[in-house]
């Protein structure tokens with residue numbers, strides 16, 4: 001089967017300044033799940049096409065037009081683009097599937113334009129969708145969010161597409177999307193993750209990814225997409241600090257400050273900055 005995966009990261013650019021911004025920054029906002037979907041489809045033996053749209057170039061030309069199945073991921077602000085594209089693919093006889101933040105927030109609305117709407121997913125659910133085991137008109141959800149994110153090595157073709165210029169050249173913002181955990185222990189009533197239980201992903205895989213990046217993509221930034229990185233701050237930092245300095249690429253993460261302030265390691269580091277230890 002010919003399977004396409006498109007991650008829509010922006011509305012079209014309207015002036016030069018935003019074109020430059022999208023080219024340098026928005027390009028690096030690629031989500032982690034569409035990359036996992038691409039790997040899962042490849043593992044199942046499908047011919048897989050993965051692309052992102054970051055507001056520059058022709059949206060319609062990001063993927064081939066003769067696909068059997070197309071997965072589109074979008075946040076709500078960019079959803080009109082996803083809807084328009086779904087109409088074109090539907091007309092061409094392609095099975096259309098939407099996942100990501102917009103699908104999670106407005107599944108019923110998505111059904112107006114897409115055959116299948118995915119809330120949470122894992123490898124098994126994606127395999128069933130591609131195999132045609134899910135009826136059109138369905139909103140589907142795996143029992144839990146996935147906890148087996150494909151490694152950086154497996155995602156390398158997708159990472160080259162998003163992090164590099166023309167799949168070849170790295171630049172100062174080149175970023176690999178990562179996850180050390182999924183879900184969140186809190187339940188803020190405005191957040192899509194309120195009902196998603198917190199789970200740490202396998203730490204040995206995280207260490208292997210750090211080692212691989214240190215060896216093959218030295219200096220590239222690891223961008224953690226964990227909704228709340230700070231929950232197991234010390235355990236994850238233990239993994240990172242157990243690696244030799246050369247295998248520790250720079251990384252970015254986000255966390256609620258209230259959680260972070262309770263982490264001993266974080267306090268130690270900030271304390272060290274404010275008041276250097278006496279020797």
Ligand code: B12
Nearest residue numbers: 009031033073075076099100101105120121145193225227
């Ligand atoms: C990490 C993150 C970012 C990162 C990475 C963005 C990215 N492209 O992934 C950065 C900092 C760049 C970012 C930016 C923005 N973000 Co943000 N971000 C998040 C955050 C904290 C975690 C998302 C995540 O990766 N979780 C881990 C994955 C594994 O879980 P998940 O996203 O729930 O995905 C599950 C399902 O949705 C599904 N799935 C996800 N994608 C796909 C794709 C396919 C094809 C399929 C089939 C399934 C599927 O499978 C997953 C496992 O079950 C969420 C808040 C949250 N707590 O979820 C907000 C969130 C997604 N962001 C949001 C917003 C609004 C933005 C911005 C528009 C902010 C702004 N004004 O600029 C920008 C948009 C950037 C962009 N171009 O995408 C909103 C989206 C709301 C909506 N209805 O669209 C959220 C939900 C926050 C909120 N509560 O409002 N964000």
Ligand code: SF4
Nearest residue numbers: 184186187188191227
């Ligand atoms: S702490 Fe953040 S990720 Fe967790 S439920 Fe609240 S807003 Fe969502």
